[in-house]
Amino acid sequence: MKRTFLVLFILFSATSIFANDFITKFLKECVETERPVSNVNIGKAMLNKMASNTSDEELKTTFRELNSIRIITTENKADSKYYFEKAKEMAFSEFTEYKEVVSVNERRSKINILMKKIDEKTQDLILIALDDDSKLTIITVSGNIDFNSISKISSSLREGEAEEKTTDPGS
Secondary structure, eight states: OHHHHHHHHHHTOOOOGGGHHHHHHHHHHTOBTTBOOEEEEEOHHHHHHHHHTOOOHHHHHHHHHEEEEEEEEEOOHHHHHHHHHHHHHHHHHHOTTSEEEEEEEOSSOEEEEEEEEOSSSBEEEEEEEEOTTOOEEEEEEEEBOOHHHHHHHHHHHHHHHHHHHHHOTTO
16 A cells, blocks of 8 residues: 555656645644644755756656655554544645545545646645555645656556565565
8 A cells, every 4th residue: 555655646746836835734723732743844955965866867857846845744543544634624625726636545545636737737736645554644745747757657666566575575
């Protein structure tokens, strides 16, 4: 499930700076002091550094086209479920200009991806996920991206997952 989540995230990782407003609003309005979350912000400078540290040209281009990535996580099961519902409620009621492009509701995991088209190459993206281990992840991404390169990256991830299964020493 985690690899599926990653592939879905990469497939739809194209956004503009407005997706970050979701994280800011969520942190201010939904996160409670007694129910903390982890919050990671990756800015343009770090994305450029990541681009310079990879030899894959398409991945380099992808990183350079992004402005920021923001991630919220919590591993507490009760908090995860609570915040997942809060995030979905806020996304669908207050970010109505976003359209749901992916919705996965499996037995023990849920993913919602909302996107807002800004222009031909720019979209805002909000990803809200509760994985099969009840871990919450909310991701917003800001920038422009070439979906052809994302397709290549997704294919290589799927190939890597298949190789990992065949070479897993625990098998």
